[in-house]
Amino acid sequence: MPELPEVETIVRSLRGKSPGDGILNHPIYRTTLSWEKALVEPQPALFSHCLLQKSIGSLNRRGKFLVFDLAPWTMLIHLRMSGDLRYESTISDPLQKHDHLVIEFDNHTRLVFNDPRKFGRIWLTHEPEHVLSQLGPEPLDEQLTQEKFYAMLQTKKQRIKPLLLNQSFIAGLGNIYTTEALFRSKIHPLTPACQLTKDESGILLQSIRNVLEDGIRHNGSSIDWAYRGGNFQNHFSAYGREDQPCPACGNPITREIIGQRSTYLCPVCQPQKVLSE
DNA sequence: CATCAACCCTGAGAGC
DNA sequence: TGCTCTCAGGGTTGAT
Numbered sequence: 345m346p347e348l349p350e351v352e353t354i355v356r357s358l359r360g361k362s363p364g365d366g367i368l369n370h371p372i373y374r375t376t377l378s379w380e381k382a383l384v385e386p387q388p389a390l391f392s393h394c395l396l397q398k399s400i401g402s403l404n405r406r407g408k409f410l411v412f413d414l415a416p417w418t419m420l421i422h423l424r425m426s427g428d429l430r431y432e433s434t435i436s437d438p439l440q441k442h443d444h445l446v447i448e449f450d451n452h453t454r455l456v457f458n459d460p461r462k463f464g465r466i467w468l469t470h471e472p473e474h475v476l477s478q479l480g481p482e483p484l485d486e487q488l489t490q491e492k493f494y495a496m497l498q499t500k501k502q503r504i505k506p507l508l509l510n511q512s513f514i515a516g517l518g519n520i521y522t523t524e525a526l527f528r529s530k531i532h533p534l535t536p537a538c539q540l541t542k543d544e545s546g547i548l549l550q551s552i553r554n555v556l557e558d559g560i561r562h563n564g565s566s567i568d569w570a571y572r573g574g575n576f577q578n579h580f581s582a583y584g585r586e587d588q589p590c591p592a593c594g595n596p597i598t599r600e601i602i603g604q605r606s607t608y609l610c611p612v613c614q615p616q617k618v619l620s621e
Numbered sequence: 622c623a624t625c626a627a628c629c630c631t632g633a634g635a636g637c
Numbered sequence: 638t639g640c641t642c643t644c645a646g647g648g649t650t651g652a653t
Contacts, residue, residue: 460631
């Protein structure tokens with residue numbers, strides 16, 4: 345389930361190690377879309393035509409979106425749960441199950457979008473901001489200061505964990521990294537956001553950044569069959585560790601459903617605050 | 622505004 | 638072995 349570190353890892357890998365090595369700056373020779381529901385816009389019939397002879401000038405990440413500059417177009421891809429992208433140096437190998445989009449370049453390489461659960465989505469638009477402007481700030485952006493983050497939390501009565509998963513509040517966090525950041529912060533996932541103190545909110549922002557940077561350093565997490573690049577899954581403290589000992593205190597990690605999502609926590613390290621008078 | 626349930630999907634794993 | 642059932646989860650939508 346690609347979150348910010350996994351998407352960042354994919355972006356860096358697709359760009360290539362050196363110029364000419366990756367997907368950048370090769371004219372598109374042919375595009376094949378075999379699962380049309382993945383395409384949000386434009387109409388499928390227009391998609392291939394729009395991309396013909398265009399080149400990917402740059403590839404960046406915004407939240408969990410991949411942003412391909414294909415002037416005058418921008419292609420956005422969101423991998424959702426099980427999407428993956430791979431760049432192949434041949435166009436003759438047989439395609440794999442669940443390959444839904446193939447972009448072939450004129451140097452006989454190809455970019456392939458694979459997505460078993462078919463939740464991933466693709467946009468090709470002149471106005472990427474219509475989609476991207478819905479996103480909250482980038483957690484790793486230094487412009488997001490501790491003061492700003494504290495002020496953002498102060499305006500929300502929501503429980504902190506579902507709030508952090510809301511991409512319009514902050515962009516790029518999913519269930520894994522939210523769970524890990526709250527564990528490192530020793531904050532209970534049900535804490536109302538506006539009840540976090542300034543100190544706690546500072547610790548939380550720093551924990552979010554640390555866990556994302558750790559994830560990127562390990563090339564992301566390989567969970568289930570989606571995205572098999574990294575090994576950060578071997579470094580989880582709480583996520584997926586129900587009944588296993590908390591790495592900090594040794595008490596068992598528990599699991600509960602919060603906002604329809606599995607949440608793992610250490611009830612000793614992350615106690616629920618009791619309101620006192 | 623906050624919360625929740627359903628939905629979109631497939632494959633893995635459990636149970637039989 | 639092979640069948641059926643349940644579950645996971647990001648984001649959207651609609652209901653409460």
